[in-house]
Amino acid sequence: MAGRSGGAGKALARGGMRTLVWLYRRSGGRVAGTMRGAPVLLLTTTGRKSGRPWTNPLIYQPDGDGWILIASNPGTQRHPGGYLNLRAHPDANIQIGRDTYPVRARTATGEERERLWPKMTAVYAGYDDYVKKTTRQIPVVKLDRR
Numbered sequence: 001m002a003g004r005s006g007g008a009g010k011a012l013a014r015g016g017m018r019t020l021v022w023l024y025r026r027s028g029g030r031v032a033g034t035m036r037g038a039p040v041l042l043l044t045t046t047g048r049k050s051g052r053p054w055t056n057p058l059i060y061q062p063d064g065d066g067w068i069l070i071a072s073n074p075g076t077q078r079h080p081g082g083y084l085n086l087r088a089h090p091d092a093n094i095q096i097g098r099d100t101y102p103v104r105a106r107t108a109t110g111e112e113r114e115r116l117w118p119k120m121t122a123v124y125a126g127y128d129d130y131v132k133k134t135t136r137q138i139p140v141v142k143l144d145r146r
Contacts, residue, residue: 021055028098035059038123041067042095043143048088056082060096061119066103067094068116069141075133083139094143103143113140 024032024042033040038059045054061068071083086092086105094101108116117140121127131138 017056020057024057025095029096032057033097036124036126039096043069043082044093044095045082045085046089046092048085054082054085058082059120059124060094061123063116063119063142065145067096067143068108068120069143070120070127071139071141072127072130075130075138077134077136079136079139083141086141091146092143102146104146105141105143108140108142112142116140116142 020032021042024040027033029040035057036059039061040057041060042055043058045056046052047054058069071080073080073083087107090105092103092105094103117127120140127138
C-alpha cells in the first residue's frame with residue numbers, strides 16, 4: 001500500500017489500518033498483535049491539524065519504564081503523520097494487549113538514539129533497508145510513562 005498514491009490508495013490504506021486497530025482492540029492484541037514477527041502496540045495521537053485522535057498499530061520494543069518506536073514511513077522522504085502529530089502534541093496513549101498507558105513522546109538523539117536503533121532492528125531488520133531509501137534521518141521515538 002505504501003507505493004500507492006492519490007485518494008483511492010490513501011482511502012484503502014486507512015481502511016486497512018482501521019480494520020487492524022479494530023481487530024487488535026477487539027482481541028486484546030491476540031489478533032494483529034504482531035507485524036512481521038515483531039510485537040505491535042496501538043499508538044493514539046492527537047492530530048496536529050484536526051485535533052482528532054488517530055490510532056496506528058506500530059512495531060515497538062520496551063526500554064526501561066518506556067517503549068521505543070521508529071518513525072520510518074517505510075523509507076519515504078517524509079516523516080509519518082503520526083510522528084508529526086507527536087511533535088505537535090507529545091502526550092499520547094498506547095495500548096499493549098488489553099493494557100493502556102498514557103505516555104509522553106520525545107525524539108531520541110545522540111547516544112540514546114545509537115543505543116535504541118539496534119534494539120529495533122533486532123526485531124525488524126527492514127528499518128536498516130529504509131535508511132538506504134531516504135536522505136532524512138529516520139526518528140527513533142521514546143515513549144515515557146506520564
